[in-house]
Amino acid sequence: MPIVARHVLPHAPTGTAVGLFGGSFDPAHDGHAHVTRHALRAFALDRLWWLVSPGNPLKANGPAPMAQRVARAEALMSHPRVDVTTAEAQLGTRYTADTLRRLMQLYPGRRFVWIMGADNLAGFHHWENWRWIMETVPVAVIARPGQQRRALSSVAARAYADRRVLPIRAQQLASMQAPAWCYITIPMRDISSTQLRAAGGWG
Numbered sequence: 476m477p478i479v480a481r482h483v484l485p486h487a488p489t490g491t492a493v494g495l496f497g498g499s500f501d502p503a504h505d506g507h508a509h510v511t512r513h514a515l516r517a518f519a520l521d522r523l524w525w526l527v528s529p530g531n532p533l534k535a536n537g538p539a540p541m542a543q544r545v546a547r548a549e550a551l552m553s554h555p556r557v558d559v560t561t562a563e564a565q566l567g568t569r570y571t572a573d574t575l576r577r578l579m580q581l582y583p584g585r586r587f588v589w590i591m592g593a594d595n596l597a598g599f600h601h602w603e604n605w606r607w608i609m610e611t612v613p614v615a616v617i618a619r620p621g622q623q624r625r626a627l628s629s630v631a632a633r634a635y636a637d638r639r640v641l642p643i644r645a646q647q648l649a650s651m652q653a654p655a656w657c658y659i660t661i662p663m664r665d666i667s668s669t670q671l672r673a674a675g676g677w678g
């Protein structure tokens with residue numbers, strides 16, 4: 476499958492704050508774009524990269540082909556500070572901890588922030604090396620309909636309760652020493668890829 480070079484590894488000058496938003500994007504939808512625009516502002520990010528996953532290690536069914544997901548993501552998300560990337564496919568990583576390790580080697584001096592929706596915080600303790608992730612990069616969590624209670628009472632939220640950063644300090648998150656995580660509530664979009672697939676959203 477040909478993947479154009481600009482998707483491989485985007486540019487980010489030393490010192491910049493880069494949000495990493497991993498996802499299956501199967502397909503990308505307005506909820507992803509909405510979260511992205513808010514995260515850029517709320518966490519004072521210079522850049523935000525969508526990491527289109529080769530396949531979520533916890534999901535039994537593989538997603539649609541990468542090229543198809545990337546094309547949809549690019550059509551949907553057009554913003555001068557956002558890059559849609561196939562970095563994980565290029566690096567040969569699938570677990571987030573491995574991706575972060577490789578990106579930090581390749582991009583020293585950048586301030587990476589892991590971004591995810593509240594549903595992912597709820598199940599975060601099932602991720603490979605999740606404690607290492609928490610202790611390595613600041614984590615930004617965005618509210619998602621129906622997920623607040625699960626997220627804030629999750630194993631990860633409780634384990635790092637003393638490292639929670641209040642939304643009023645969200646703009647400093649990227650410069651903080653991990654572990655540091657921040658949960659922000661934004662006007663929510665009740666939309667998911669599951670709903671879109673069920674409605675024939677790839678048509």
Ligand SMILES: Nc1ncnc2c1ncn2[C@@H]1O[C@H](COP(=O)(O)OP(=O)(O)OP(=O)(O)O)[C@@H](O)[C@H]1O
Pocket residue numbers: 497498499500501506507510590591592593594595617618619620664665666667668669670
């Ligand atoms: N509506 C939304 N509000 C907040 N976060 C979201 C929303 N949709 C997706 N996300 C977040 O975007 C990231 C990528 O999600 P993903 O590509 O799996 O989309 P999804 O809609 O959750 O897909 P699926 O329904 O197939 O699980 C995850 O961190 C997820 O929590």
Ligand SMILES: O=C(O)c1ccc[n+]([C@@H]2O[C@H](COP(=O)([O-])O)[C@@H](O)[C@H]2O)c1
Pocket residue numbers: 496497498499500526528530531532533534569570571572595601602603
């Ligand atoms: O590293 C893990 O163990 C792990 C387990 C589940 C999900 N993830 C990542 O979480 C991101 C969101 O996945 P998804 O399928 O909910 O869009 C995506 O980047 C996945 O690779 C990572």
